[in-house]
Amino acid sequence: AADVIARSGSVQISNIARHAGNRAVVDPTLDGSSFLAGSDPTHFTLRDGASLDLRGLWLNDGDVVASTAHVDGGSVDIRMVRGSITLEQGSLIDVSSGATLDQSGKLTGGRGGDIALIAGALDGTGAAEAGLNPVGTRLTLDGNIRAWGVEGGGTLTLHSPVTTVFGQDEVTALLASGVLPAGMAAPTAVILAEDVTIKAGQPLPSAISQQMTTVPLDTPLPQAVDVAGFGEITTLADWVVEVDAVVDINYNYYWRGMVLPAGTVITGFNNNRLDPGVVLPSSVFPAGIPLQAPFTFKAEAGETVSFDYSFVAGRTIAAGTQFADEVRFQAASSIDPDLLKSGFSNYVMTSRGGLRVAAGETLQAATPVLRQTANSHDAPTGSDPSKALELWTPPVFQEDALHSQLHQRAGADLTLRAADIHFAEGSRIEVDPGHRIRLAAQGSQIVEGDLIARGGRITAITEGVLDPLFSHDFVHYREPLVPFRAEPIEIRDGASIWIGGNAHLDVSGLGVSAVDRDGRRYGLAQDGGRIQLGVEDYQRVDRRDFVRTSNMPVILREGARLDASGVGVVVDLVAGDRLTGSTRPITLAGDGGQIQLGSQRSIFNDASMFAKAGGEGAAGGVLNLVLENNINYAHPGYKVLTIGQTRTASGLPAEMQPDALSGANLPEGVARISVEE
16 A cells, blocks of 8 residues: 655545636536546545555744744545545554644644545536436545644535435444335435336336427326327227317318227327327227427326336435335445544535434534644654654643633534435433534434533525535526535425434533632633524525525424523622632623524424523523425425414424424425414
């Protein structure tokens, strides 16, 4: 195994090559680029014992003002379009920082760098099937990833082409097995590992959309279609005519309602147009009738069609889908929660399938840092930074009793994106105070555990599963919520943003106090943060100026707690001279934060919500409800936002579960708020 060393440099690896003259854009998969040739051009493996070393430099040259050049960690960007990325056990990618130690002994540190590992990247074709990943495409992280820095780290961006799980429970074990038993509903979105063919006349397990070049048989036409000149067709059974007229080879006309005998040779329909609702039976026209132009035929789950339909390998199957027979899907990738302690300041993880955190599992994003040791001055310039510096994880707040100050450690933000997201009961996701948890899914988001971001932000929004390659700067939307380059994932009836009865979303301010050398109390009191469910920062949609809100209902169950309260902390205020003066206690009080709920469908709120002031002189928080018009006109009707004096329950059954929303006929376009709340 070989090593690549480029201190504070950059490494970019891809199976896509740009042609000369290709316009300079971020997207390397547009026309003008092509796959590299080779025996296995769609797979990258970092072998056991191999490393990509892009650490910053250690400088200790005794200068009064030492150089800080190249002390930051570098960057690694590996993107495999429709291909796998594997870091074998014993491999290493290291973008940790170095540092400079000047003559006075002052350490000037760098930041850890960035790593992007994008397996199964989208190819930008825009075709539903052409962009599917080959079976076996995976992101495997058995090696080590580091971005430790003296001043924190950069961003880790991961893109998994299959379902992703954290921790172990019965559901994650099923997802890791790659087998969906007959009749069992998929617990989360999965990627098929083999073609599954539904025979004609069998109920469809999922909605379908298919380009048709002949008239679909045995089903009402969803729209008017024009048939081509089809020469001569011999009917094989009697048919009660459903069109204005049918002409046979002898120029006889059969009008609507007349019986067309079996064996009749027909040459055309009147005007060669078939109206919506017409049913052509396969017993009469077994070979079908050609169309002048293809049209998209759609059928819903549970319906039957007159032709065999194949769900192809590589297709994403939505949570809740049931097949009559056993089905194999691509086994889920498991990510070690300790990856969130690799030194980065920002983690962005995307799954093209579902994402599940197992019951009882904890994800805690933390940022270990490098610090000076007693022997750092003995390490000459160019030494291995790991020999000159040591790794440690500071407490969340460090006390400075001399200056009566508290210093917060560097923390990390966490973004999780997937076809759908499920945090099981007893799970816990936590970031440091003031940081952010952002959840984005194209389907349901079910939160049954705890999300903790004290004084920070928790966001759960509906968003297309978008390859990180394509930034929002140049994404063009075919729908306001689903970008062109998003995975074509079915969103089943019953999808929601669901906050379960045992969930706790906590962005309340954190109060911390300590005692200085003179015995006086000092501290800080944070404001409450923000909880955003179904809406984010009031982004606007096109010229209609709609707020970009979720296109599924937001449901908060009884027992759930959303807390954005400020906090109060008692400290000692010095009166007069600091050395001899007296003190009096005062309360530092943080303002209440903000809770925002937004939907184009409905908002059902039975949760307990708080955004209290932390004490006297502080302001209470803000509650925003956005019941927006239907951006895509998919659910017509008017909206009713009811404002009452006393709180009224949403009316949803107490026993209702998130997997039972399909067919539940939830009220559309309603939300309620009361003075009591």
